[in-house]
Amino acid sequence: MKDANHTQSPAPIPVIDLFAGPGGLNEGFSSVGEDTDNPVFQMVGSFEMERNAVATLTLRSTFRILKRAGRVPQAYYDYVSGKISKDDFEQDRAVVDALASAKAHVHQIELGAKTRDEVDKKIASALSGALKEEGSDWVLIGGPPCQAYSLAGRSRRTNDEKFALDPKHFLYEEYLRIIKQFRPAVFVMENVKGLLSSTNTGVGMFNQILRDLRHPDPLHLKYEIRSLVVDEVAEDLLPRDFVIPAEKYGIPQKRHRIILLGIRSDVVERTDRVVLTETKPVTVRDAIGDLPSRRSRISPLAHDSDEAWDQLRSDVRSQVSTSRGTDNVMAEPETDGDAVDGDGGEAVVRYRKWIEDPRIRSTVHHESRSHMTSDIKRYGHLAAKAIELGKTPKFTDLPDDLVPNHENIKNDVTPFMDRFRVQVWDAPSSTVVSHISKDGHYYIHPDETQMRSLTVREAARLQTFPDNYFFEGSRTAQFHQVGNAVPPLLALLIAEKVVETLRLTKNNDDSKD
Known part of the structure; x- marks a missing residue:
């Protein structure tokens, strides 16, 4: 029987991951509090189109489910080290249920106009099963494919008349549409630094995206977009203030990426503005x-x-x-x-x-x-x-x-x-x-x-x-997945700041009194 004074830990906050890749952001958010009995976030839906990345996501989700259940069986380590086949791993009695659960929330699907109804049904089902009551907090993470935004991508297609119409330019609209439809309390959107200088038909892409994300539905839904590296009110932020130079935060790589932290307007008053803490560099030798x-x-x-x-x-x-x-x-x-x-x-x-x-x-x-x-x-x-x-x-x-x-x-x-x-x-x-x-x-x-x-x-x-x-x-596919991902440790640091932003640490501390 539980102590009458014990307050049950709050249920994990549901997370939906769009354009998930092999799971960099996914891994970071899923890992907050994972080593305790109080994980903060619960991945309830991951959407990715590339089959190898989906297979990686599914395997990793299986690993995390097993880890949260108490212990990852030896079959996992035997599989990744090549000692047993994938079939043998998936048929292991300690793995079957976790694998089924992982497959239920990892979806191979290309986001776009043709799949909107299917995607919406999957998101609605995931959230209805995870939220205790309508209006509870949940988090949206992910980043649209960046080829059309990147400097290298543009340099390769300088004389391509179809470049301006490349659908990759507008995949953020799927992200925006899902925000408008499902109203997450918080979203984290990642993209390449080249987006700051990208234009389409003469319009600056970054400023347009920022305007859209601040007002997905101008009459009924607004968000405050914050920086995770510059401690300024949203109105005073410059485009460059949204760029995270990863090497300043303990990542052994000079990776500069845009990270937008969106807070729904009715949630803003119960949040704190927080930024990442700089560290000494972690080097190639360290890594x-x-x-x-x-x-x-x-x-x-x-x-x-x-x-x-x-x-x-x-x-x-x-x-x-x-x-x-x-x-x-x-x-x-x-x-x-x-x-x-x-x-x-x-x-x-x-x-x-x-x-x-x-x-x-x-x-x-x-x-x-x-x-x-x-x-x-x-x-x-x-x-x-x-x-x-x-x-x-x-x-x-x-x-x-x-x-x-x-x-x-x-x-x-x-x-x-x-x-x-x-x-x-x-x-x-x-x-x-x-x-x-x-x-x-x-x-x-x-x-x-x-x-x-x-x-x-x-x-x-x-x-x-x-x-x-x-x-x-294949090894080529493995390299591609690694190169396309958000560094998971950086994702963990971002997720921890989302926890601070939502004052979850304070709430959890209060619950222990």
């Missing part, structure tokens, strides 16, 4: 410096062998030694699985606690891609140069025989001077984007002895996905 060393495989694979690799490494060692005027180079790999000793203080401790799982016995998704011999040599040279310079070099730092044979390579003005980008040990990485699925030139490992691009797990570490997070699909 991936403990992962086991890997060598690149040589492409084509018919040419790959330990002997061929040793010869390549010897050739690069000799040439780098000559350019440095020393023989003391490329002696041992930088990474050997030892613990990282960073100087980021609490931020590093928090990061490590977030990503680590002692039940992971072997690193998941940590296989190197294959690279052509010429690229392997370039990677080795540029990584060595990065260590010498303390920053990523340009391709012009390559020896003449390794400079790419491009038509405009000798021009005074050469595009893509940083086509080959080495990640630097003692700084946050450059932005991990979906292009990492195409090639590894922008993501060269900082250890000059490994001469390769990053693995999926290394990219996931920089994106702050926990080591027990498994990405379904």
Whole structure:
């Protein structure tokens, strides 16, 4: 029998996730209070169109359901480490019910005019089953696909007359429509920084979106849009104030994204204005410096062998030694699985606690891609140069025989001077984007002895996905999912600020008196 003075913990606040990807925002919100008996948020609906991301979302939701129930069975770890098949995992008696529950709220569907009725029915059903009474608080999260907003996307389609009509420009309208229809107490919308300068038929996209989100239904529904990094009243905020530079908040990556925090007008009076707290940087070394060393495989694979690799490494060692005027180079790999000793203080401790799982016995998704011999040599040279310079070099730092044979390579003005980008040990990485699925030139490992691009797990570490997070699909699909996601640890920090905004911490503290 419960103590008569004990107040039951409030029910978790329902969350709907649109354009969910592999679940970055989803993971952050779901993790608030998850290690206690009082989780703050409950994911009741995730909507995503890409099948591999849906499979990843479903698996991760299953993992969280099992975790909240008390313990994740060994079958999960056996599956992600490749010891059992997916069928064996899904048929495990400890998994079946959790998997069914996950499939019930993860939906593979493309949001748009053709699916509105179906989406609305699923959202209405999810909310009616989760809300204790009409008008209770719930949260909407997500971000429309960003290809049409991004600078890279626009540069590729400069002369494309259909670009202005690209439906990706207007997918935010689905997000807006759902806000208008279902009136969340709070919404969190994410998008790329390039949206600030994006225009469509002469109209600035960001300002238009901001106006729409502030007044989804001007007569009956209004929202106050807040920044999570600038402590100013909404009316005084500038467009740049909505950009979160992730590296300032303990994320080992220079990722700058727009985050809009919307508070329904009738909820505003019972909220506080809060912002994220800056920390010391978490570096590439802090993130991936403990992962086991890997060598690149040589492409084509018919040419790959330990002997061929040793010869390549010897050739690069000799040439780098000559350019440095020393023989003391490329002696041992930088990474050997030892613990990282960073100087980021609490931020590093928090990061490590977030990503680590002692039940992971072997690193998941940590296989190197294959690279052509010429690229392997370039990677080795540029990584060595990065260590010498303390920053990523340009391709012009390559020896003449390794400079790419491009038509405009000798021009005074050469595009893509940083086509080959080495990640630097003692700084946050450059932005991990979906292009990492195409090639590894922008993501060269900082250890000059490994001469390769990053693995999926290394990219996931920089994106702050926990080591027990498994990405379904081919390696290309895995890279694509990682690059498209919101860093889950950043999502957790945002979710914690939503908790403070809604004064949930105070309410929970009061309930314990």
